[in-house]
């Protein structure tokens with residue numbers, strides 16, 4: 614058993630962590646923080662956790678957090694980088710769900726996030742928590758930076774092709790749509806039922822902060838000497854709660870076919886418990902991954918042309934955040950990677 618603390622327990626990724634950890638046999642949650650609801654019982658705020666949690670929210674306090682073996686940060690950007698250095702110094706392991714430690718190039722982080730980075734040395738040390746690429750480094754990491762939700766769906770959809778140089782790396786286009794829980798639990802006008810339901814729209818089409826994270830991850834898997842992966846990324850907001858559907862377009866290199874691409878995916882993800890390569894020309898649905906750590910992928914070659922379309926779906930709060938954080942925890946502590954993550958999606 615390890616002791617775990619969560620900073621940011623009243624948000625959507627925080628409560629998803631609580632839901633998943635309630636079914637994990639190796640974890641005892643010793644602290645969960647909220648500045649605004651300190652003193653409130655977790656089960657009063659989230660009745661879904663009645664009978665599963667006796668915890669009460671407390672204000673973040675470094676001495677309390679340092680009593681845990683592992684601390685999850687489920688907080689907005691900028692929070693973890695201010696608090697993690699002391700915890701790391703005191704020997705605590707940390708999984709950060711925010712973007713604070715994902716990007717290695719600090720000027721790039723500062724430009725996209727619009728604030729100075731206060732812990733650049735830790736950003737250099739942090740391991741990017743995409744197990745399908747960094748499993749070995751995650752196992753021994755003290756600080757893991759969990760990938761963003763769009764970056765998870767998009768990277769998993771292109772990694773086999775870029776590793777094998779099977780597509781033109783400068784031809785990449787990603788259209789991805791997310792459920793509204795991706796925007797967190799704070800009140801925002803555009804997330805009101807009357808604004809978001811029965812509606813569909815793109816946002817940040819001229820530049821979203823996940824772009825540099827995705828490009829960094831894709832370039833990292835390319836063979837040395839390749840032209841760097843370049844991406845056009847347009848996110849959309851869907852009138853649903855959970856799920857990301859990414860439609861990825863790339864030009865196949867001469868000699869590559871739908872069948873050769875499918876074989877690359879089948880081989881690359883053969884032993885991955887959380888990537889499901891579906892039969893060619895399938896249409897994965899967000900509903901098939903709801904509440905799970907699964908990424909389902911399928912490939913298409915419309916009209917037999919030279920464009921390969923990859924469809925990739927995840928649950929933004931699960932494989933896109935909290936369940937992937939648990940997968941990382943399982944790897945860090947040497948447990949079976951699927952522990953606490955085995956349940957299939959909720960249907961209908």
Ligand SMILES: NC(=O)C1=CN([C@@H]2O[C@H](COP(=O)(O)OP(=O)(O)OC[C@H]3O[C@@H](n4cnc5c(N)ncnc54)[C@H](OP(=O)(O)O)[C@@H]3O)[C@@H](O)[C@H]2O)C=CC1
Pocket residue numbers: 620621622623624625626627646647648649650673686687688689690692710711712760761762794795796797798799929930933934
């Ligand atoms: N929603 C999603 O699908 C995904 C989110 N993420 C990332 O995960 C992180 C959390 O997201 P999400 O759960 O949606 O966010 P929410 O806005 O729903 O929740 C944020 C939480 O952080 C706490 N918090 C806010 N400011 C501070 C602070 N200065 N110090 C300590 N605690 C603070 C809040 O509680 P209180 O103010 O009471 O302290 C609240 O519990 C974000 O960085 C987000 O970008 C990553 C992938 C997917």
Ligand SMILES: CC(=O)N[C@@H](CCC(=O)OP(=O)(O)O)C(=O)O
Pocket residue numbers: 710711712760761762763791792793794795796797823848850933
């Ligand atoms: C629908 C929606 O608003 N989604 C969020 C992405 C949330 C997320 O995963 O991103 P970070 O962890 O990098 O913040 C957005 O586009 O800002």
